[in-house]
Amino acid sequence: MSTLAVHDHGVAHHDDHGHEHHHNQSFLSKYVFSMDHKMIAKQFLITGITMAVIAMILSILFRIQLAYPDKTFPLLTTLLGRFAPNGRISADFYLSLVTIHGTIMVFFVLTAGLSGTFANLLIPLQVGARDMASPFMNMLSYWFFFLASVVMLSSFLVQKGPASGGWTIYPPLSALPKAMPGSGEGMTLWLISMVMFVASSLMGGINYVSTVLNMRTKGMDLWKMPLTIWALFLTAILGILAFPVLVAGVVLLIFDRSFGTSFYLSDIVLNGVQQPYEGGSPILFQHLFWFLGHPEVYIVIMPAMGISSEVMSVNSRKPIFGYHAMVYSLIGITVLSFIVWGHHMFVTGMNPFLGGVFMITTLIIAVPSAVKTFNWLATLWRGNIRFTPAMLFAIGMVSFFISGGLTGIFLGNAALDINLHDTYFVVAHFHLVMGSAAIFGMLAGVYHWFPKMFGKMMDEKLGYLHFWLTFIGAYLVFFPMHFMGLDGVPRRYYAFTEFVSMQRWLTVNTFITWAAIMAACAQVAFLYNFISSIFIGKKATQNPWESNTLEWTTPVEHLHGNWPGEIPTVYRWPYDYSKPGAEEDYIPQTVPFSQTMSSNLPHDFEDNPKGLEELNKFNSTLKANEQVK
């Protein structure tokens, strides 16, 4: 099947006997409409980074409003025109900024940018496949994502501006084009963009799942897969099951907006005019939205968990602690994530009994999350830790996951949520746990696999600078927000100083804005490092991190079909680091046990009685030799 896949895209042929044929490729077929999973990974990454930069700029704009709600900035009018009349962002455009910032970050950066990049890069390389199951569909997946991004950004060009109902686009606000400026053409573009985005996610997801299930190399059984693959595989399943529900919800919304149906609308009087809607329920949309929306949180964080697990194991030179528990906890999170969506709806007026049920399921999900955290800590314990930038970002991910995860216990508790819902406490929580943690997981992946993607090394010192400024900046931005939330400051308030009691948070808001600006500036170090390293970075060696996984057995120069000869066979799990008796502190998955007799353990042969027999023989001989000596 893998051979077929390569032949399909007609770029280079590799059969399993190892001969290669290089076909001439045009610029377009190599760099633009490429069907090579590695190039598609790079396309996802670069588009994701571009979208992240745009989302970051949007966030700085609305943070300026929050820091200086009573001041005017003539420059804003120069930059934003009608959206910032008289040197001040308008209230409607403020909501557009937070809406598009959230949408881009959640979907375009942390879903497509993260999963799209690393699933494309790593799945074939780490499971030992020549490419994805369907390279053509893989290419389409990227181009749907790209077009979705263009459509989303083009909403800044329409007269009344982009969608402004929040990234959750609850109707009736999103269903009534006259409800606010951002409910008009901007919302239409938002919906079109999301449908394209979901199509992209589905094409990608189906490819990822089928590749993992069908195209693993010889010896690569499920329990030998790296945790990155487990995480990306389960993430793809989540996406395949959850995203279609969003599309269903969006299609019904389009019907309500355009064709006079009342799926989500009832008893509405807009600007004093009665609307002809009866019998619908806005809450129905919320159920459909959060049926995707909550798994989406895990779609975002699980790849980051997988990447961090891998990076931490490699750089602490230790096996990931509790590999099986790590996999089971990922599976547990995957299953449970589908039955917790109602915790976003405790205060919607949903039946209170249902609220109680969702509270129970929500808090159960904290158990596998806790297992993962403790296992990461145990992985570091007595390690021999190398502080590569990737490792630092993985550590940062764990730190944010702890901080943000714990505040989730407050919000998952229905009674506490009554007072915390939609306040800055929520903003702080999710920005730590699925914003910062997921971004740090992504950055850990970028630093770690940059040599694999571009054949060059990134500059470590700039990586350190990038990490510390971003890490400290993110804590300075989000930690104080918890307290604002505990004072009942609602999120998405354009000018909170209109409330006398909230004015005392002005200094804190100014401080947060400057911390955000510092963190944003730190990204310049990353962008410079990223771009310059592609061109002038130190040339990478084949296995620069001394890692065990299969991707480091491929040549530095990219090859269609990944391996020049046969795909290597896998003999062992990917975490044999610092094994007693081994010569090196790492043993790649491709090294047979017969070559490492002195380090083999009975545990390695649980399912292999013949191997165990050989080990026992070896040990007896060794003992006998020692006695002779």
Add this chain to the structure above:
Amino acid sequence: MLLGTNLLMAQTEAAATTGGQADAPQVDWTGVAYYLLLFFLVCLGVAVIGKILKIYDLTLKIQGKKGMKWNTVMAVICLVFLIAGLYGAYWSFTVQGSMTLPEAASEHGVKIDEMFTVTTVLTMIVFFITQILLFTFLFNYRHSDKRRAHFLPHNNTIEKVWTIAPAIVLTVLVVFGFFTWQKIMNTTDTKGDINIDITGHQFAWELRYPGKDGVLGPKDFRMVSAANKLGVNFKKRSSFDDLQVDTMYLPVNKSIRLNIQALDVIHSVYMPHFRVQLNAVPGLPTFFKFTPTITTAQMRTQLDDPKFEYLVYCNKICGGGHYNMQKVVRVVTEAEYQAWLSRQKPYLSDALRKELHFAAADQPKTESQNRLALNN
């Protein structure tokens, strides 16, 4: 037409959009070039420091030494971050923590606060322990050429412990939380001593109190008009004596049932001091029952703030004016409440009577006529 907050909001909107910026503080932002220059200067500074470090590193190597031990440098920074971070967290808890909401001014709010305290204690223990372990491990086990990492792929006993322990703690929180939630949202005891309608629309809250009969008349969105902006159904007699009010007055220690609704989009009734929040959804009437326990006057004394007011906010994004949908809530004694109530105007205004072809408006009622029994 709209009350209270709309006027306030309109002023702000006007200030933001109509060019009335003569008095607005201007920021001396001289232009992009200035900030770009500043930014490049910072970058230059960083680059110079980087180069100095590189030269130092090279010098060490020339001397036959190994160069800068970046692993050690990072490990030390991790430790410094841990100490500074712990202090920062402590500072945040003490300084910013003291800026949070005062004690709950409602019966159920006290229960919520108790649960909040328990959850905070438990989670903060975990927070401090795990963060300390994380960063001390980083420092303790920093890379050394002389050492090999400890090979420890799993330990079933430890794994069982740290699966079961969080499960037990979470079970406690779930049980505690479940019963508190059920008690607050009790659906069997739905009647309050006072029955108040609160309706959200872009961008204000409308309040309606029942009249003498203690019953709020029914509403129908199809009856909304300029004079009958809530669509009260005047085919029912119970609607005739309903009152339209501007400030939400609540008698202390009486159970209040807020009937919550929205006319256009989703709003959310948020009264943080009472730990009350529920969405106002068009087409889906909901209610929240609570009992205020601290009067506005008492809270003013407690906070030493003579201007303090309880407020109801809108906590669900609802359009450009969302940020200022505020309405004053005043908790008063029973006597003050009755006195205030007697001064309120009926919802059935003269304009509405005319629109509905009712008989000529009655003469204003005397205060004694207006005294009301407690509502259902």
